[in-house]
Amino acid sequence: MPLRSIRAVLLGVAALGFALFWLAPARAECVAKPGSIFFVTDREPLDDNQLFSGEWGSNVYGEPLITAGVVSEPVDKANESRCSSRKAFINAVRAAFDPKRPRQVLVYVHGYYTSFVTAVETGIALQQGLHFPGPVIVYSWPARKTSVTSYARDEKSADWSMPHFVTFLGNVTEAFPGMPVSFAGYSLGSRFVTAGIAYYRRGRCNNCFGRAVLFAPDVFTADLRSALTSANLCTGEPLLNPVAPAPVLLYVSNNDKALRQSQRYHRNQRAGQAGGDLILCSGVDTVDVSYLKSGGGSGHGYLLDPRVLADAAAAFAGVAPTRRGLKQVSREGGVYYELLPSP
Secondary structure, eight states, X not given: OOHHHHHHHHHHHHHHOSOOOBOSOOSSOOOOOTTXXXXXXXXXXXXXXXOEEEEEOBOXXXXXXXXXXXXXXXXSXXXXXXXXXXXXXXXXXXXXXXXXXXXXXXXXXXXXXXXXXXXHHHHHHHHHHHTOSSOEEEXXXXXXXXXXXXXXXXXXXXXXXXXHHHHHHHHHHHHSTTOOEXXXXXXXXXXXXXXXXXXXXXIIOGXXXXXXXXXXXXXXXXXXXXXXXXXXXXBSSOOSSOSSOOSEEEEEBSOOHHHHHHHHHHTSOBTTBXXXXXXXXXTEEEEEOTTOOOSTTTTOOGGGOHHHHHHHHHHHTTOOGGGTTOEEEEETTXXXXXXXXXX
């Protein structure tokens, strides 16, 4: 999403206020059980095991239909509970905090060509792999799983959903003032994370941004760099001997065929590509995973590779990149890191 579009979203949300439409009928009051995960979505609700379609959710007046709740494995109708109100959702999140730890949440946003069930299953895998010490919320926008050629339509759906996402962040911050919110974004979902960082770092609640991890971000490199610079998260060259991880963790690959297609479509390099225009700055730890033989045939789905998850978990735990078994590489403009296969 271009920087000017992010600004338009933030202004639009400010004009709308911070009230979500909780219009989907609830089967039962939502309760977070051990192993469950939270979700917020503006997809069209279904009453079968798909749970939600890839279409825009709206009521008879054309207003966005926002549904929130909890779900556990296996992800199906029997293990899903939808909240009847925003208050019910917030109360469920509040009950999930560990009283012995500071309050914090992680918001995961998926990429294109992803069903709701797949998005939640990935969110559960991230919840388990990252060992995040707080509730995890999957934000699922209306991506279609019908055809890989629906990319342009999914981009429009992401733009349509973006104001709802920022409104959701406003609701969370209103309910839990000053609480850190961290992000995990995959592929096109990284555009939502970029907007979320901008929302917090540009005055709404500067200290509410925790940290972010971007897996294979399908964002124009220049747009992401500009957004991070404006948020004061990309300043100067990366430190040679950091004592802590940077607030933003960026995974890139030179073998990502999906991002090559996106590059041809957009006619510019994507931030998840390991090329000549890497984002190298203080505030961002860039990790090249090109040497890993994971991600499926496209080389795009490496976010659940155990080595990637272990590295990201260490970053969330506060371990500096120089202490995570990464190879530091120097080049013009600064240093980045390589995640090498196990010997």
